[in-house]
Amino acid sequence: MVFVLVEDVLYVSSAGCNLFSPGLAVDQGFTMTWDSEARIFGMTKENIEVIRTEFENSLWTFNAQNVGNNFANNKNIAMKKKVFANFAVTHGVEDIDVWHERLGHTCPEYIRLMVDRGMAKGIMLKRRGKIDCVDCHFGKQLHKTFRKKLDRPIEKGNDLVFADLLIPGASNGSPYTAVLVVMDGYSRYVKIYLLKSKGDVEVNRYMQEYIAWAERQHGVNVAEVITRNWSNDDEDGTGGVLVKQVLTDKGQEFCN
Template sequence: KRDVVVSDVVKHATKACDPNRWYFDTGTNAHIVANKEYFTSLQRMDDSDWNPTVSGFTDSGVAQAEGFGTVLLATMVDEQMVTVFLEDVLYVSRAGCNLFSPGQALDQGFKMSWDQDTKLFGMSKEGTEVIRTTYEHQLWTFVTPNVNGKKAKNSKISTKKHVIVNFTYIRLMGDRGMAKGIMLKKRGKFDCADCHFGKQKRKTFQKNLERKITRVNDMVFADLLIPGVHNGTQYTAVLVVMDGYSHFVTTYLMKSRTRSKVNQLMKQYIAWAERQHGNVLEKL
């Protein structure tokens, strides 16, 4: 099995490290997480090709990886929240900090960028920048606000969970390669009664819809969603913007749904999209 290598960055990360902070560590060969709440799927180390013994974290010099799996990261890039799945991540509850391995990320299809003027590293996936670091105390870090900031009290791997499962989205994740272990053939599709009723009432789909979209920023679709007054939050609307080519979706939570506010957010999105992809937005 492969041995896990960590650098001296763990000596600078205190044991009371912010669980939302990740260290961009070029000296480690594995992604390591100390907070179990990041994981969307978690498996036992018996199925991993990593050596579960990790040296360098604790005072005794040895910590044990208790599982591995896929985590969901939500990061801020240009004041926009983006999400990305990170696979083959080790869960080490005694690590005290989270380590992101750019070397392992490159092997997983990420691309790394470096800005000499700002001294910032960036990681992109499928043409979209998903991680941008900050330079603090001679270390590069980034923050992921998608966990509640508390370490998991129970270090045992959960075997039972009570959740509501949406099988359509599970199949979609399997088709797009975002999940492992899902049957892709002979799985069938079972529609509920409401789906059948909707098919009976809906209009026939247009057989051919040619929009001449050949690249990112050729066409962008936008819609304003109104969740209702009593939605339990301070927001009254959600502006949803989707690129017609990549289907990348950006959302803006709005406290006021005035025309001036919508126009301001659309200008903000257009500026970001043109700067991100290097070509002018053709049609909205």
């Protein structure tokens, strides 16, 4: 029996799938056994145990056995013909760009320094030239400067109104199921309405009530709320300022 010990494995460049897939083994006719208390996992085929694993040091280690013609009884495990092992391994002689990826995109100059001074075992370079790592270039890019304010045409009250629903939950100890929060975009004045229903009928009724109230604060009495086609004029011709825009999250409770 030959044991292969691989230490400090960080990266395998050609590994594209799991080393062992229990689901694929079941599809191929194997039977999976599992003992959750003992943390033992096994695979059998034709009543012969071919894999048994035990959880040690946070790893599942196992020896794979050839499937023979001997059968196992309920107590004993059948003798196997031959032991073989499947493992993925990569040697230490690679180009510097491969070691750059294996070591978590370490600076190439540091890799050359470790090799020249013998500071790391198992690192051997075939090519020591310059590398062009796309991931490193992308990671070093500077993000765009955050804007200090949004580009919205808010110059005075009623230019823009924000509205949204707060849902405290059904079992909140009150007869209300939702809270309508409306805020003026210029003054940041907030007005709330307690709702017994979050349907569009009640929500829009309170939205119309707020718009009428907000326009009255600027000396304009609105008889009804309608869809307005706005011009570039800020004033409505009567000395007051109407609500120009209401900003919501496009929920179904807000019907325009």
